Amino acid sequence: QKEVEQDPGPLSVPEGAIVSLNCTYSNSAFQYFMWYRQYSRKGPELLMYTYSSGNKEDGRFTAQVDKSSKYISLFIRDSQPSDSATYLCAFFMDTGRRALTFGSGTRLQVQP
Amino acid sequence: EPEVTQTPSHQVTQMGQEVILRCVPISNHLYFYWYRQILGQKVEFLVSFYNNEISEKSEIFDDQFSVERPDGSNFTLKIRSTKLEDSAMYFCASSNREGGSPLHFGNGTRLTVT
Numbered sequence: 001q002k003e004v005e006q007d008p009g010p011l012s013v014p015e016g017a018i019v020s021l022n023c024t025y026s027n028s029a030f031q032y033f034m035w036y037r038q039y040s041r042k043g044p045e046l047l048m049y050t051y052s053s054g055n056k057e058d059g060r061f062t063a064q065v066d067k068s069s070k071y072i073s074l075f076i077r078d079s080q081p082s083d084s085a086t087y088l089c090a091f092f093m094d095t096g097r098r099a100l101t102f103g104s105g106t107r108l109q110v111q112p
Numbered sequence: 113e114p115e116v117t118q119t120p121s122h123q124v125t126q127m128g129q130e131v132i133l134r135c136v137p138i139s140n141h142l143y144f145y146w147y148r149q150i151l152g153q154k155v156e157f158l159v160s161f162y163n164n165e166i167s168e169k170s171e172i173f174d175d176q177f178s179v180e181r182p183d184g185s186n187f188t189l190k191i192r193s194t195k196l197e198d199s200a201m202y203f204c205a206s207s208n209r210e211g212g213s214p215l216h217f218g219n220g221t222r223l224t225v226t
Contacts, residue, residue, distance in 0.1 A: 034214055036217075041220075041222070042219050042220070043118075045217070099160060100147075104154040105154065
């Protein structure tokens with residue numbers, strides 16, 4: 001079983017749609033959960049960061065973590081063409097390995 | 113907003129040559145990282161660095177790789193004898209504490225080995 005599973009997409013939606021992006025993970029030691037956005041040929045840009053189960057909202061973005069199901073989601077409301085990018089989930093352990101573990105990324109295309 | 117800067121943005125080198133990729137982390141950050149992304153693949157961890165020494169490295173980070181913080185601002189990744197399979201985007205990242213602190217990434221150096 002892969003440590004992190006993320007659907008690669010591409011996911012194509014019309015402008016204004018609500019987008020749902022998801023990752024599942026198998027490692028119970030993951031305690032910190034992040035979402036990064038990556039535009040083509042650019043570095044990952046931090047969008048959301050959380051360390052507990054539940055929801056966290058920031059503008060049009062909501063991150064949701066369900067530790068019992070080992071499932072995290074990122075929702076984008078009122079999606080814009082400028083949201084077109086690859087979205088990476090990322091995980092950090094509390095102890096042991098200190099490296100950030102990334103999902104493979106979901107490519108999102110928002111059509112105007 | 114402070115940012116991580118990387119130079120050069122694109123480096124072309126011949127197989128067997130040495131390359132040095134440079135990074136200036138965010139100024140008050142203490143933890144530094146190199147990651148790599150081969151075209152079309154996931155972002156992979158190479159090495160983390162704290163207090164002037166390597167704190168963790170992956171199996172990718174073999175003897176051909178080394179890192180250094182030569183002064184108070186730069187953080188470098190050296191590949192001694194490049195191979196074709198070293199062609200990738202190399203990202204530098206920094207954070208201000210360990211244990212789950214989010215990483216801030218630079219825009220990367222695209223390394224092409226011919």
